[in-house]
Amino acid sequence: MLATKEDRGVKVAAWAAEATGRTNPDFAGLTFPTSRDERWRYTRASNMLGRAMHPATAPGSAPAQRPLPNLDAHRLVFVDGHFMAALSTGVTLDGAYIGTWGESIKANPGLLKTWGRGAFADKEWFAALQAEGSQDGACIYVPKGVDISSKPIVVEHHLSGAGIAAHPRNIVCLEAGAKAEVLLWTSASAEADGLMNLAFDARVDEKAELKLEFVQDEAGQSAHVSHLHLTQAADSKIEVHTATARAHWLRNDLHIEQIGERANATFHGCFAPGDGQFTDHHTRIDHAMPDGTSSELYKGLAFKGGKAVFNGKIKVHQDAQRIEAFQKNSNILLERGATIYAKPELEIYADDVRCSHGCTTGQFDEEAVFYLRSRGMPEAAARRLLTQAFMAESIVGLRPEAREHVEALFLERIHA
Amino acid sequence: MSASDQNPLLDEFTQKEYEFGFTTDIESDRIPPGLTDDTIRLLSAKKEEPQWMLDWRLKAFETWKTMEEPVWAHVDYTPLDYQKICYYAAPKSKPQLDSLDDVDPEMRRTMDKLGISTEEQKRLNNVAVDFVMDSVSVSTSFKKTLAEKGIIFCSMGEAIREHGKLVRKYLGSVVPVKDNFFSALNSAVFTDGSFCYIPPGVRCPMELSTYFRINASGTGQFERTLIVADKGSYVSYLEGCTAPQRDENQLHAAVVEIVAMDESEVKYSTVQNWYPGDANGVGGVYNFVTKRGICETRAKISWTQVETGSAITWKYPSCILKGDHSIGEFYSVAVTSGRQQADTGTKMIHLGKGTHSTIISKGISAGRSQNSYRGLVQMTAGADNARNFSQCDSLLMSDTSGAHTFPYIEISNPSAKVEHEATTSRIGEDQMFYCLQRGMTEEQAIGLIVNGYAKEVLNKLPMEFAVEAQKLLAISLEGSVG
Numbered sequence: 056m057l058a059t060k061e062d063r064g065v066k067v068a069a070w071a072a073e074a075t076g077r078t079n080p081d082f083a084g085l086t087f088p089t090s091r092d093e094r095w096r097y098t099r100a101s102n103m104l105g106r107a108m109h110p111a112t113a114p115g116s117a118p119a120q121r122p123l124p125n126l127d128a129h130r131l132v133f134v135d136g137h138f139m140a141a142l143s144t145g146v147t148l149d150g151a152y153i154g155t156w157g158e159s160i161k162a163n164p165g166l167l168k169t170w171g172r173g174a175f176a177d178k179e180w181f182a183a184l185q186a187e188g189s190q191d192g193a194c195i196y197v198p199k200g201v202d203i204s205s206k207p208i209v210v211e212h213h214l215s216g217a218g219i220a221a222h223p224r225n226i227v228c229l230e231a232g233a234k235a236e237v238l239l240w241t242s243a244s245a246e247a248d249g250l251m252n253l254a255f256d257a258r259v260d261e262k263a264e265l266k267l268e269f270v271q272d273e274a275g276q277s278a279h280v281s282h283l284h285l286t287q288a289a290d291s292k293i294e295v296h297t298a299t300a301r302a303h304w305l306r307n308d309l310h311i312e313q314i315g316e317r318a319n320a321t322f323h324g325c326f327a328p329g330d331g332q333f334t335d336h337h338t339r340i341d342h343a344m345p346d347g348t349s350s351e352l353y354k355g356l357a358f359k360g361g362k363a364v365f366n367g368k369i370k371v372h373q374d375a376q377r378i379e380a381f382q383k384n385s386n387i388l389l390e391r392g393a394t395i396y397a398k399p400e401l402e403i404y405a406d407d408v409r410c411s412h413g414c415t416t417g418q419f420d421e422e423a424v425f426y427l428r429s430r431g432m433p434e435a436a437a438r439r440l441l442t443q444a445f446m447a448e449s450i451v452g453l454r455p456e457a458r459e460h461v462e463a464l465f466l467e468r469i470h471a
Numbered sequence: 472m473s474a475s476d477q478n479p480l481l482d483e484f485t486q487k488e489y490e491f492g493f494t495t496d497i498e499s500d501r502i503p504p505g506l507t508d509d510t511i512r513l514l515s516a517k518k519e520e521p522q523w524m525l526d527w528r529l530k531a532f533e534t535w536k537t538m539e540e541p542v543w544a545h546v547d548y549t550p551l552d553y554q555k556i557c558y559y560a561a562p563k564s565k566p567q568l569d570s571l572d573d574v575d576p577e578m579r580r581t582m583d584k585l586g587i588s589t590e591e592q593k594r595l596n597n598v599a600v601d602f603v604m605d606s607v608s609v610s611t612s613f614k615k616t617l618a619e620k621g622i623i624f625c626s627m628g629e630a631i632r633e634h635g636k637l638v639r640k641y642l643g644s645v646v647p648v649k650d651n652f653f654s655a656l657n658s659a660v661f662t663d664g665s666f667c668y669i670p671p672g673v674r675c676p677m678e679l680s681t682y683f684r685i686n687a688s689g690t691g692q693f694e695r696t697l698i699v700a701d702k703g704s705y706v707s708y709l710e711g712c713t714a715p716q717r718d719e720n721q722l723h724a725a726v727v728e729i730v731a732m733d734e735s736e737v738k739y740s741t742v743q744n745w746y747p748g749d750a751n752g753v754g755g756v757y758n759f760v761t762k763r764g765i766c767e768t769r770a771k772i773s774w775t776q777v778e779t780g781s782a783i784t785w786k787y788p789s790c791i792l793k794g795d796h797s798i799g800e801f802y803s804v805a806v807t808s809g810r811q812q813a814d815t816g817t818k819m820i821h822l823g824k825g826t827h828s829t830i831i832s833k834g835i836s837a838g839r840s841q842n843s844y845r846g847l848v849q850m851t852a853g854a855d856n857a858r859n860f861s862q863c864d865s866l867l868m869s870d871t872s873g874a875h876t877f878p879y880i881e882i883s884n885p886s887a888k889v890e891h892e893a894t895t896s897r898i899g900e901d902q903m904f905y906c907l908q909r910g911m912t913e914e915q916a917i918g919l920i921v922n923g924y925a926k927e928v929l930n931k932l933p934m935e936f937a938v939e940a941q942k943l944l945a946i947s948l949e950g951s952v953g
Binding site: 402406 | 481496543545752850852865867868869870871872873874875876877878881882883884885887888890891892893894895896897907
């Protein structure tokens with residue numbers, strides 16, 4: 056028994072060394088997650104170990120079809136963890152910096168110390184892998200009082216081919232009263248079978264506002280693990296809209312920490328795994344200071360052979376009084392052979408709070424389908440319409456261009 | 472603002488001594504602490520058990536040795552030393568009695584102090600009481616009435632001797648030995664408990680009940696209960712317990728198994744009031760219980776529990792809904808105060824078509840306690856048109872207590888419907904104001920609101936039990952909630 060454990064450890068270490076391109080990656084004592092770890096209870100990551108992958112020494116080609124080509128935005132494009140300057144439009148504007156993490160730390164090595172290895176690196180094995188293999192990503196800094204939200208910043212991360220592991224690291228810092236909108240977009244080519252292991256750390260200061268849209272549209276057989284960590288100070292506002300439009304095997308960790316009073320967070324998400332696909336959304340919000348509010352909504356569809364996990368945790372710390380936290384998760388199993396695992400959690404240590412969660416799993420109301428059909432609508436169209444109606448609430452926060460793209464991908468699957 | 476500023480009564484409540492903390496001085500026949508093969512052989516020999524039972528125990532012990540104590544529950548305690556526990560203690564003079572009048576007067580006084588006078592129960596409630604003190608049944612009543620209907624209701628020890636075939640068939644069939652660490656331990660060392668068999672088509676004419684007490688200091692109590700309801704039968708089973716005050720932690724690792732055959736119904740109600748430890752969290756009972764029932768076609772199992780005691784509670788009464796159209800229910804009120812920690816809930820495993828389950832859990836946390844709901848609803852691929860509704864509410868009575876919800880929902884059938892909702896709040900100021908301006912005292916007002924909050928569950932208790940449950944709830948929250 057012990058021998059197998061050791062063998063496994065050796066195997067994992069060898070794989071990790073190759074995937075990060077480092078001889079001895081430091082995992083700070085963390086072990087590869089298995090179903091015995093509560094946070095990985097339903098998630099099997101071990102398949103990944105069977106695939107050889109390594110960081111790309113040079114970027115492959117960017118996707119021919121770029122996301123939201125008509126959107127007027129600043130763009131930062133990364134392929135296989137490398138910055139594509141020719142495709143990007145990074146700028147310095149009103150004192151705000153929209154550029155790359157690589158350039159930023161070259162100019163100011165102190166940043167490395169400030170941001171460390173990332174919030175998850177000493178807790179999650181994959182985050183440690185990210186920290187060890189860390190590659191280039193976006194760096195967005197908005198100084199005090201500056202509002203650059205009128206023009207969104209699109210950050211694209213693309214996996215170009217087989218056998219590639221990318222570990223992009225993204226940093227966002229909004230100083231007091233600053234405002235910005237970021238659209239994080241991940242994609243992968245049809246040949247991709249490696250790993251997109253992405254970190255996103257954001258610091259949102261007093262009265263600052265950040266809107267983050269996160270669209271995951273990955274073709275191919277690659278795995279995706281992301282670590283999003285956002286801290287918000289007093290009177291700040293955060294919106295996160297995650298849409299997992301296409302993914303083969305995906306794990307998202309979203310952690311929001313409210314470290315100031317009266318902070319407000321909204322986070323929505325949606326997912327729709329098809330045959331052989333797996334999505335896992337873990338969210339956590341820490342209400343560490345009084346008078347904070349949060350509102351969470353995740354919706355899922357599961358097709359035949361698809362598996363989805365949703366785990367949402369609301370933690371209200373002691374003395375964080377007058378918190379209002381709401382969480383809702385609704386799922387629909389469309390066909391036999393689909394599975395949904397949901398775990399909405401509340402952990403509450405303060406008494407003057409209003410917290411609730413609701414979780415439902417079911418199917419389309421056949422009477423509604425019948426109603427539409429009796430009005431002359433073909434069955435497929437009726438189901439499409441109901442799908443659209445069901446998902447609408449969870450993607451309404453995305454800008455229209457992104458919303459249309461995501462919705463089209465969901466509906467395409469209904470059609471098939 | 473601290474809890475005491477808001478309500479000085481809360482302090483009174485958290486400092487309150489355990490009401491049922493007394494020790495009955497009855498000579499105990501006990502074996503030295505520690506657990507080895509020989510302990511199990513000795514225990515089995517003392518109980519005059521057949522060879523198959525001893526073999527079963529020894530096999531369970533082997534299994535237990537390979538297992539690790541679970542750490543996933545949201546509780547924090549000093550691990551137990553299983554070699555320091557005494558695994559057998561029986562009252563020395565074991566009376567064989569037909570009538571309650573022959574019961575040891577000392578023990579009768581114990582019952583009186585508990586407020587559960589057996590004669591009164593007998594006279595008023597028509598209840599057969601199988602009184603368990605320190606692991607061995609000493610008094611069983613109404614046996615004759617039950618025997619006329621073919622119902623078997625006796626201590627587990629007696630059942631193993633007299634109804635070996637039945638016990639052997641069903642023991643461990645719902646909770647396998649290796650199900651978990653504590654079920655394996657219980658299987659190896661269980662001392663006594665109750666056995667109940669209801670023949671086909673028989674409706675048990677009375678509520679069956681057992682009172683448990685942990686008595687001798689340092690004695691672990693390992694109860695084993697097995698209820699078999701044959702086709703089309705009905706039984707309502709009551710279990711209630713109080714324990715005397717002790718300074719060292721006492722382990723209670725019970726296993727309850729229910730087999731509900733086609734179209735039968737079993738209602739299992741519990742009022743639990745083990746010693747919770749003092750205001751500093753010293754002492755108190757560790758309550759690590761495995762309770763599970765299996766439902767065949769159109770059978771129904773209903774668990775109702777009122778949990779007010781124990782330092783640590785680790786308990787998940789569950790239903791395996793194996794037969795088509797079977798029903799599982801779970802109604803729970805869990806009150807924690809002082810430094811109590813409870814991690815309790817249920818599991819509803821839907822295997823059959825058209826199976827239904829309902830979960831209503833009401834948690835109340837006061838003092839510096841932690842109260843968690845942990846529940847699983849699983850709809851397997853074959854559970855067509857299965858339904859579940861779960862509601863888990865938490866009420867916080869102080870700013871130093873915690874209320875947590877950990878539901879697990881696993882759905883693999885597209886026609887299954889699952890709804891889960893949970894809320895956490897405290898008593899509203901507007902509710903209090905309304906009551907106070909109608910002339911109620913603060914204590915009455917809190918009492919009214921809390922009783923209303925828990926009513927959905929209390930209503931599910933059998934009439935005979937509701938009185939005691941309300942009494943316990945009142946005692947548990949005395950001072951803070953009437």
